[in-house]
Amino acid sequence: MHEPLIFTHSRPGRSAAGQYPLTAQADVPEKLRRKRPAALPEVSELQAVRHFTRLSQLNFSIDTHFYPLGSCTMKYNPRACNQLAMLPEFLGRHPLAPESASQGFLACMYELQEMLREVTGMKGVSLTPMAGAQGEFAGVAMIRAYHRARGAVERTEIIVPDAAHGTNPATATMCGCTVVEIPSLPDGDIDLEALKRALGPKTAGIMLTNPSTLGVFDRRIQEVAVLVHEAGGLLYYDGANLNAILGKVRPGDMGFDVIHMNLHKTFSTPHGGGGPGSGAVGVNQRLLPFMPIPVVGKEGDRYRWLDERDIPQTIGRLSAFMGNAGVLLRAYVYMRMLGRQGMQRVAEHAALNANYLLARLKGAGFEAAYPDRRASHEFIITLKRQAKELGVNAMDFAKRLLDFGFHAPTTYFPLLVPECLLIEPTETEAKEDLDAFVDALIAIQSEAEQDAAKVKGAPYTLPVRRLDDVRAAKQLDLVYKPE
Amino acid sequence: MPFIPHTENDVREMLAAIGAPSIDALFDEIPARLRTRALAGIPDALSEMDVARWMTQRAQLDGRPLNFLGAGAYEHHIPAAVWAIVTRGEFYTAYTPYQAEASQGTLQLLYEYQTMMASLTGMQVSNASLYDGASALAEACLMAVRAHRKSKSARILAPATLNPTYLEVARAITEGQNLRFDVLPYERASGLTQSGALHEHHGEDITAVVIQQPNFFGLLEDVDAITDRAHAAGALVIAVVNPLSLAILKPPSEWGAKGADIVVGDGQPLGVPLSSGGPYFGFMATRMEHVRQMPGRIIGRTVDLEGKPGFTLTLQAREQHIRRSKATSNICTNQGLLVTAATIYMSLLGAAGLEKVAAASQTQTRALVDALTRIKGVQLAFGGPRFHEAVLRLDRDVGEVLEALARRNIIGGCSLSKHYPELGNALLVCATEMRTQADIDAYARALAEIMK
Numbered sequence: 001m002h003e004p005l006i007f008t009h010s011r012p013g014r015s016a017a018g019q020y021p022l023t024a025q026a027d028v029p030e031k032l033r034r035k036r037p038a039a040l041p042e043v044s045e046l047q048a049v050r051h052f053t054r055l056s057q058l059n060f061s062i063d064t065h066f067y068p069l070g071s072c073t074m075k076y077n078p079r080a081c082n083q084l085a086m087l088p089e090f091l092g093r094h095p096l097a098p099e100s101a102s103q104g105f106l107a108c109m110y111e112l113q114e115m116l117r118e119v120t121g122m123k124g125v126s127l128t129p130m131a132g133a134q135g136e137f138a139g140v141a142m143i144r145a146y147h148r149a150r151g152a153v154e155r156t157e158i159i160v161p162d163a164a165h166g167t168n169p170a171t172a173t174m175c176g177c178t179v180v181e182i183p184s185l186p187d188g189d190i191d192l193e194a195l196k197r198a199l200g201p202k203t204a205g206i207m208l209t210n211p212s213t214l215g216v217f218d219r220r221i222q223e224v225a226v227l228v229h230e231a232g233g234l235l236y237y238d239g240a241n242l243n244a245i246l247g248k249v250r251p252g253d254m255g256f257d258v259i260h261m262n263l264h265k266t267f268s269t270p271h272g273g274g275g276p277g278s279g280a281v282g283v284n285q286r287l288l289p290f291m292p293i294p295v296v297g298k299e300g301d302r303y304r305w306l307d308e309r310d311i312p313q314t315i316g317r318l319s320a321f322m323g324n325a326g327v328l329l330r331a332y333v334y335m336r337m338l339g340r341q342g343m344q345r346v347a348e349h350a351a352l353n354a355n356y357l358l359a360r361l362k363g364a365g366f367e368a369a370y371p372d373r374r375a376s377h378e379f380i381i382t383l384k385r386q387a388k389e390l391g392v393n394a395m396d397f398a399k400r401l402l403d404f405g406f407h408a409p410t411t412y413f414p415l416l417v418p419e420c421l422l423i424e425p426t427e428t429e430a431k432e433d434l435d436a437f438v439d440a441l442i443a444i445q446s447e448a449e450q451d452a453a454k455v456k457g458a459p460y461t462l463p464v465r466r467l468d469d470v471r472a473a474k475q476l477d478l479v480y481k482p483e
Numbered sequence: 484m485p486f487i488p489h490t491e492n493d494v495r496e497m498l499a500a501i502g503a504p505s506i507d508a509l510f511d512e513i514p515a516r517l518r519t520r521a522l523a524g525i526p527d528a529l530s531e532m533d534v535a536r537w538m539t540q541r542a543q544l545d546g547r548p549l550n551f552l553g554a555g556a557y558e559h560h561i562p563a564a565v566w567a568i569v570t571r572g573e574f575y576t577a578y579t580p581y582q583a584e585a586s587q588g589t590l591q592l593l594y595e596y597q598t599m600m601a602s603l604t605g606m607q608v609s610n611a612s613l614y615d616g617a618s619a620l621a622e623a624c625l626m627a628v629r630a631h632r633k634s635k636s637a638r639i640l641a642p643a644t645l646n647p648t649y650l651e652v653a654r655a656i657t658e659g660q661n662l663r664f665d666v667l668p669y670e671r672a673s674g675l676t677q678s679g680a681l682h683e684h685h686g687e688d689i690t691a692v693v694i695q696q697p698n699f700f701g702l703l704e705d706v707d708a709i710t711d712r713a714h715a716a717g718a719l720v721i722a723v724v725n726p727l728s729l730a731i732l733k734p735p736s737e738w739g740a741k742g743a744d745i746v747v748g749d750g751q752p753l754g755v756p757l758s759s760g761g762p763y764f765g766f767m768a769t770r771m772e773h774v775r776q777m778p779g780r781i782i783g784r785t786v787d788l789e790g791k792p793g794f795t796l797t798l799q800a801r802e803q804h805i806r807r808s809k810a811t812s813n814i815c816t817n818q819g820l821l822v823t824a825a826t827i828y829m830s831l832l833g834a835a836g837l838e839k840v841a842a843a844s845q846t847q848t849r850a851l852v853d854a855l856t857r858i859k860g861v862q863l864a865f866g867g868p869r870f871h872e873a874v875l876r877l878d879r880d881v882g883e884v885l886e887a888l889a890r891r892n893i894i895g896g897c898s899l900s901k902h903y904p905e906l907g908n909a910l911l912v913c914a915t916e917m918r919t920q921a922d923i924d925a926y927a928r929a930l931a932e933i934m935k
Contacts, residue, residue: 002791006595006830019562020836021916024843026731029868032703034733037834039602048830049564052823056573058588063572069581076486077576080531086566086756089542094552095760096897097545098889104544105759118524130614130761133803133813137656144659170803170813176659179808217512248510249517264816268486272820273589274579274780275612276762292655316655320555320617320648320749321760333538339528340521342485349487351509356497363500374512402585410581413804430488431497457788462584464793472785472797476774478608479598480784 001463003054006041007480016045058463059273060407066433068357070378070410070422071165071213073243073265078334081268085329095321099304105325106303110296112332119343120242120259121252122282126291128323135260135279136171136207136238141315142258142283142290143205143234144175149289149313155232159198159206161190163214163414165240168207177204184416188216188370190224199231209238210254211245211376213414214369215354215422225255234258234287242266243426244351244377247344251282258283266346267331278327289313294322349427350377353434357425360438365445369417378424380417387419392448392455394419399466400447400458404440485528546892549922551851553872553913554699554897555616555646556760557752559727559840560917565754565827574823579780579816583795589819590794593782596826603729603829604722604746605736606768611780612817616723616749617649619765620693621656622778622812623721623747626769627691628662629811630744630776631719636688640713642667642676644698645723647902667692671905674700674865674874681712689716694743695723696732700911701848701872702865703732710739719744726766727752727844728870730837745769754828755821764818764825775801778812843916844871847923851914854927860934864909871915874899877908879934884910887933893926 028034043051060067067074093105113125129135140158147155158172159180169179182194190208206228211217218224228235237251237259243266251259263269263278271277283291293314297306305322308314338346354375361381362368369380387393398408398421410422425434448455459465489497494506503509510518529537550558569575573588580586580593593611600609613619628637641650643666654664667680681692692713696706706722713720722735722743735743751763769777775798783797803810832840848871856863860878877884881898888895899909914923 003591005591007598015833015835016562016831017836019831020560020839021843022839024839024846024916026838026842026845027849027868028731029703031707032732032868034729034731037838038599038729038734040599040832040834040837041830042833042835043830045562045564045831048827049568051830052568052592052827053571055588055592056568056571058586058591059573059577060582060585061573062576065585067578069578072578074576074578078486080534082570082575084535084538087538087542089545089547091756091758092547092550092558093545093759094550094558094757094894095556096552096554097548097550097894098885100886101548101889101894102545104541107544108538108541115525118522121519130618131814131816133815134614134618137813141655141659166802166804166807166810167813167815169808170806170810173808173810174656174659174813176661219512219514222514222517245513247522248519249513250519253517253519270575270820271578271816272818273574273577273586273592273823274819275816276614276764276818276820277816316658317648317651318618318655319615319652319761320646320763321615323760324762325759326756326762333534336526336529336534336537337485337531340523340525342528343522343525344519345484345487348506348509349484349489352489352494352497352501352506355501355503355509359501374509398582399584402582407585408582428486428488431493459584463587464584464791465787465789467583467787467793467795468785469795469797472783472795473800475785476771476797477784478594478774478781478797479601480594 001058003051005480006051009043009047009051010041012042014042014044016048065405065407066429066437067407068409068423068425069407070424071240073424073426075268075426076428077268077270081330081333084333085326090329103303106296108329108332110298110303112328113296115335116261116280116282119246120282121250122259123285124288124291125280125282126295127280127328128292128318129279129281130319130323131277132260132262132279133167133171134318135281136167137174138281138292138315138318139236139258139260140171140175140177142287143236145290145315146287147204154202155204157202158204162416163212164207165213168238184214188212188214188373189218189220192220192223195227199227203231203233205234205236207236207238209240211241215376215379216370216373217376221254241376244347246347248347252284258287263327263331268334269327269330276324276327278324290315292318346427353425353427353429354378357423357434364438364442369420378422380420380422382417383419386448390448390452392452394421396455397444400444400455401440402459403461406437406440548892548894549925550894551896551912551914551926552894554911555749556757557915558757558917559752559915561754561756562831564831565824568827569820569824580796587794590782592823592826594784594794596822597782599829600766600768603726604768605734606746607771608774609766609768610777611782612822613765613767613779613814614818615761615763615765617652618656619747619767620649620723621653623745623767624653624657624662624691625660626745626776626778627719627721630773631690634688634690636690637661638663638689639691639693640665640667640689641693642695643669644676644700645693645695646699673867674702675704676709678705678708681716689718691719691721693721693723697725697728697870700865700874701869703868706738710743714741722746724748725752726750727837727841730834730841750825753825755824762818762821764821776811779814780817840916847914847916847918848873850920851912851923854923855930858931858934872911872913875910875912877910879908881908881910884933888929891929893929
C-alpha cells in the first residue's frame, strides 16, 4: 500500500473553495506584502479527505493493534473522554476569558488537581507542563529554586540511575545541573553503596522512576529517601510508570518531594502519533512555593487563577496559557469514569497482565532479564542468546512481530540490558490477545531457528520494508521539492 | 469494570499461570507500610451517561460567548473534515513513530507538514513541531546560542512588543542556562519597536534579536530595517510569526537583505480550536546550515531495502534518547495530533484559502475598530498598518468594562494594564473571519451602553 504525497494531487487553480470566505482583499503595504504564494497543495475536499484517510490506514494504533510499547502505557483511550473534551463550549473557550465566564472549566481543572493530589499523596499540583519532559523540567527547576532560596547555590548535581529514561539527564542539563550516574544492582534495585558515594554537599537531588524502567519496584526506596534527604537533596519521581502502582502506593508516601505524571499514559489521554502529552507536576510542602503557574485556586465556591501574585517564588510560566487544557479535560473525564475503585484496579490488572505475559513467555523458553522478580506493569526479556546463537536480534524480532499484526515492544531500552524487549501490555488487553502475542513470539522463535534470514528480512506485509536510516541522515530530504 | 476485559475466570487462569494466590500477591515486593489506604478523596465512578451529563452542565456554565479576544489564540473556522480525520483512531491512538514501517501514515504526514511550513515561512527546513509558540521561542533562543558559535554572551534582545507571556516563558525555560534577555523599547506614538533601539547596543556581543510580526499590538513592524540592523550587529534573527499572517505578509526568509535565521510561532490559527489554551503546537523553521542545532523530531524521506520511498525519524543523534545529557533539548514527544490538524487544514485551504481567511480577518478587524471608535471615550491607540488586532484606549477601567461585557455574553478583548501600564486603559481587540457585521454591531451596542 502506497499513498503519493499530497503535493502530487495538486493542480493549479483547484481548491476546496467551500472552506473560506471568498470576497476579502488584504491591505498590506507593498514592502511588507507576500509576493509569491506559499507552495501549499491545491486539491479538492475529497482529495484531501481521501489522502489523509489513506495515510491514517498506514499506521498501527491502539484502536487497531495490540501496542505493548514498554514505558509508554498504550492503553485504551476511551472515546467518551474525547467527545466530552470537545463539547463546543470547551472548544470555543478562549484561554484569557474572564474567570466569571470560566467557572465550569475552572471547576474541572480544580477537581483534577485535587484528584491527582490524592492519588499521588502530594500537597499541591500544577497542571501546566505540556509533556512529561516539561514536567521533568518543572520538577528539577523547582528543586534548583528550593536550594537557591536557602542559599545553597552550590547544589547543582542531579543523580540519575543508569536505567533512567534519556529525558532525565537531558532535563538536568537544561536546568543547568550536572548529571551523576549511578549503577543498578544485578537484581534491578539501586546500588545503595554507589548512591552513598554519589551523595554530597553538591547534591541537588535524585531522579527516580519506581517501578524503574527495568520493570521492577525498588524495594529499598525508603532507605533511598532517607539517604538523599539526610544529604540535603530532594527526590524527584518520574511518573512514567505510575500506571504500575496507581491506587497501590503513592509517591508522596514513598518520600518523594516532587513528581510529574504523564497524563497521556496513566490517565489514558491519547498519544496522538507523538503528542500532545501532559506532564502535570505534584509537590510536597517544601516545594509548594515554587510551583509553575498558573494553578487553579478556590475561594468559597468561586474558582480563580493563581499566578505570581499568589505564588511569588514560582519558577514561572512554561506555556503561553495553562498548558494542554484539552488533554487535561480528557484526563478529568477518565478519572471520573474510573472513580475510586476503578483507579485501584488499574494497577492490579496492569500487573496481572504483565506477570501473566511474563510467566507465559518464560514458559515458552524466553529469558527474563530479572527472572526472580515480580513484574511491575511491564517487564524485560533479553534475546542475547538468540542474537548470539541464531544471529537474530531484538530488532529482528520486533520487525517480524509487525508482520504478525502486533506493534513491537520497546527495543534496546533500557540500555543496560542487551538485546532487550521492554513489554507493557496494560490493563485494557484481554487474555486471548496476550495469548496471541505469545503465540506470535513462539512462531518467530521457531522461524529464527529454521530460517534466520526470513526473520532478519522482516517486515514483509507493511507499506514499506526496512528503511535505510543511514541514507536518511546522510542525504537529508526533509522537504518535498517538485522535480 | 470500566475498560478492563477480564472475567473472574480469566483472572483465575492467569493467576494460576503466574503461580500467585491473588492479584494482591503481585504487589508483595512493595513494603507493606507503603501500601495505600482507600483513596477517600476520589469520588465514586460515573457511568458514561452520567459523566456526559456532568460535563455538559459544566460546559453550559461557561456557555458560548461572542469572542473578540486574540492575544496569541485566535478563533477561526475549522473545516468539518479536519477533526473528523484527526480523531480517527489510527492517528489519535498511535504513538511516536519509532517503528517506522508501522507508522508511515504519521511519518508521511509530518514530512508533508515540514514541507508546508518551510514554504509558508520561506525557510529551508522545519521540524515536526514543539509544544507551543512560547516554548518554541525559548527553544529558539537556546538554539541560537548553540548555532552562533562566535557569540559568547548568550544575550538575547527582545522587543517590548513581543507577546509578554512569550518572554516570561522564554526566561523561565532558559533560566538554568544563563541566557540574558534585554528589552528593546517601542515608540509610544506608533506602537512599533524603535528603529534606533538597536543602536544603543552598538559594539556589544549580542547572540540573537527577536522580532515579532505582527507585533503583540497587531501592528506590522518594519522587519526589514530591524533584521538588517541585527545582522549588522552580528546577531542572529529569531522571527516570531502568526502562520496565518504569512499568507499575506512576506515570509521571514525575505526580511531585510538576508532574512531571519530561525522562525517560530504558534500553529494554533491553522485548524486548532481555542480550547482554553491548548493543546496547540509550536513550529520552528530554519536554514539548512542550522538543522543539526534544531530541537525536536525531524522526519526524513529515504528508501526501503527494495528501493521504495519511505519516511523515518532522522538526525536522532541530536535527541535525548541517544545523547542523554548532551541532547539539544529534553523534548521527546511533539504535538503530533495538532500538526495533523494543521496539515489537513492547510491542504483544504491552500495558499489561496489562507490568504482569504487572513484578509477577511484583517477586514473584520478594521470594521470592528471603526465601529468601536465611534463610541465616545474609545480611541484607537496606534494608527499604522496592522493584521487582525488593534489597541483601543478607553476613558475608564478596562477590567470593569470587560466584566460588564462578559455579563452581556461578550468576551471583549485583552486588558493590557498588567503588562503595559504606561498605555493607561488599553484594550487589545481582535476579529477574525468568524465575526460578522452583526457580531461587531452587537459588541458596539453593548460597549456604548457600558460607556454611557
